[in-house]
Amino acid sequence: MTEVLELPVMRGATVIAGRDGLDAWVSSVNVMEVPDVLPWVRPHEMLLTTGYPLRSHDADDLTSWIGGLADHGVSAVALKLAxxxxxxxxxxxxxxxxxxxxVLTLPGDVSFDDVINQVLTVVINRRADTLARAEQVLQDLVGVVIAGGDLDQVCQGVVRHLARTAIVTTMDGRVxxxxxxxxxxxxxLPGFDPTGRFVVETELPGVSAEFDGQHRLVARVPGGRADLGRLVLMREDGAxxxxxxxxxxxxxxxAALAITKHQxxxxxxxxxxxxFLRDALLGRAGDADRVAAHAADLGWDLRRPLAVVVAEAEEAPAEDAVARTLPERFRAAWERVVGTDDHAAAVAGFSQEVVVLLGVPAELEPAGVTERVVQMAAQVHGRGGGGRRTFATGISRTITDLADLPRAYAEARKAVQVGRRLHGERAITHFDALGVFRLLSQVEDRAELASFVAETLGPLAADTSEEAEDLRTTLTVLLDNNLNVASTARSLHFHYNSLRYRIGKLERILGPFTTDPRLRFAIMLALQARQLDHP
Structure with a gap:
């Protein structure tokens, strides 16, 4: 609008209201000839009027008229008063x-035709300049990709042309x-969560926003049937x-071209x-020296103590177009996160599974390895949303000989399976933490195991009532406290006599487990086996 006011035809114009709107963009000009003009006005339009259609309007009508024009996105109104x-x-x-x-006033001798011609000349010239600029940007950035440049170089080109900061993210917000x-x-940065992820699910594309003097624009990176990501632009010198x-x-x-090329x-x-990694994990890639040498050519260091980490994601609907890209995105997420921690770690994806061969100090305790993997998994999970996967993670024992790689892979997979049963879809489990569950999970005849649980626990095996759950909890805590009634009562916040009553009830159901160590062991084992199927 400021540019319009500088036109020769507008030299006698006076701004009488709405100076905050002088930065508005004008894309066309319209003349108001009827009182009910609102259905015909368009956003970013400059409206011209002699005031004739308004002659019978009172103060309330004119106030509503101004509000209606603003609601429809009109950029300015120019009137001939008097x-x-x-x-x-x-x-x-x-x-x-x-x-x-x-709101502007125009001199009475100004021709609307002259205003329309001069304003539209500016608009057309500006559109031509925009098209030329857009063509130049496209040639520049596509030239970068064709010449072998990557997405970072595309972002550098975007910074040269458009913004102070340019960021490309995936559809789940990873940079x-x-x-x-x-x-x-x-x-x-605004729009990013504490994990460094762009919150795609709430930050809408096409919306320009301002945060503490910094202007931001989010744009879709289109990819046919589904978006490939988001382009986030920031600058301080104007919206x-x-x-x-x-x-x-x-x-x-x-950006879409660069992403598609990279993919x-x-x-x-x-x-x-x-x-190659699958063959190595299954022991069919050759001897240890050959595997280590070939891995080194791929940038992986396997000549050191390693822990195998397996992250297994939930199944994605096969008919979902976006879901088909999830396995690759899941692998890429792990690769980026692990790369910041251990740049020489091996990472590969197998359908819904990602395998990491993580370098760890041989002397590091399982708890330390688990904590390290917990931090990585937290970064991959982020805060959820935007297509992020729910997954369980298993960790093997540390190995120092590549000949043990198949065994370590089997341990990590077992840790995933048992951990998910015991602790849910986001479980992170070290093989050494499985304890007796490791042995129980090896029982192939699940019906025989279920029969053992039913015979040992009696009605407590299948009963899902609140009373049965309370009795199972009491029994578990009592056994964990080595039958110490006082300690168990304190743990459960029971009165001593109340706990004695419950123990008597449990013995009537299960038998004299407080005096029979073999029965007590069987009950403990049955409780653990039941937990495998009822986490």
Missing amino acids: RYVEELPAAALAEADRRGLA LASAGELPERLGE FTAEDNHVVGQATTA AIAAVEGKYRGD
Whole structure:
């Protein structure tokens, strides 16, 4: 609108209200010839009127008229006063100020045709400039990709043309590439959660926002049937304009090209790496020296103590177009997270499973290895949403000889399976923490195991009532406290005599387990076996 006011035809114009709206963009001009003009106005339009259609409007009508124009996105209203309308009432001008709708007066001798011609000339020239700029940006950024550049270089090109900061994320918010000025922790930026993920599910594309003087624009990176990610732009020197949006569209096209190119290369490399690692995990890739040498060519260091980590994701619907990309995104997420912790770790994806060969000090206790994996899994999980996978994680014992790799892989897979049964879909379990569950899970005849539980626990095996659950809890705590009644009562917050009564009831159901050590052992084993099927 400021540019419009500088036109020769507008030299006699006066702004009488809505100065905050002078930064509005004008895309077209319309003339008001009827009182009920609202159905015909369009956003970013400049409205011209002699005031004739308003001559019978009172103050309330004119105030409502100003509000209606603002609701429809009109950029400015230019009136010829005195002939039909002497002045706009104070309430209408106040409404224009409140809504940021620029209201101008035009001299009586100004021709509307001259205003329309000069404004549309500016609009057309500006659109031509925008198209030329967009074409230049597209050629520049696509040229980067064609010349072999990656997504980071595309982001650098976007920074040259559009913003101070450019970030490309996946559809679940993980950062793929960035350029420009970034804080040490991405979680400090607006729209990012503390884990450094962009909150795709709440930050809508196409919306320009301002945070503490910093302007941000989020754009879709299109990929056919499903978006490939988001382009996040930030700058301090003014809000993103409609012309910028058109140029951003070219930037997202280049980003989509770079992502698609990377995905194609990664798919081929990933299959090759995955096939080799699968052979190594199954003991059919050759001797230890050959495996270590070939892994070194792939950037993996297997000549050190290793723990095998298996992350197994929930199944994704096969008919979902987005879901088909989830396994690759799941692997890529683990690869990025593990790479920041151990750049020489081997990572490969097998359908719903990701396997990591993580370097660990031989002397590190299982609890220390588990804590390290817990931190990695937390980063992969993020805060949920946006397509992130729910997965369970298993960790093997540390090995120092690659000949033990198949055994370690089997341990990690067993830890995943048992951990999920015991602790749910997000369980993170070290093989050494399985204890007796490791042996119980090896029983192939599940019917025989269920029969043992039913015979040993009697009605407490299958009863899901609240009373039965309380009795099972009492029994478990009592056995954990080595039949110490006082300690058990304190743990359960029971009166001593109340606990004695419950113990008597349990012995009537199960037999004299307080005096028969073999029965007591059988009950303990049955409780553990039951937990495998009733976590």
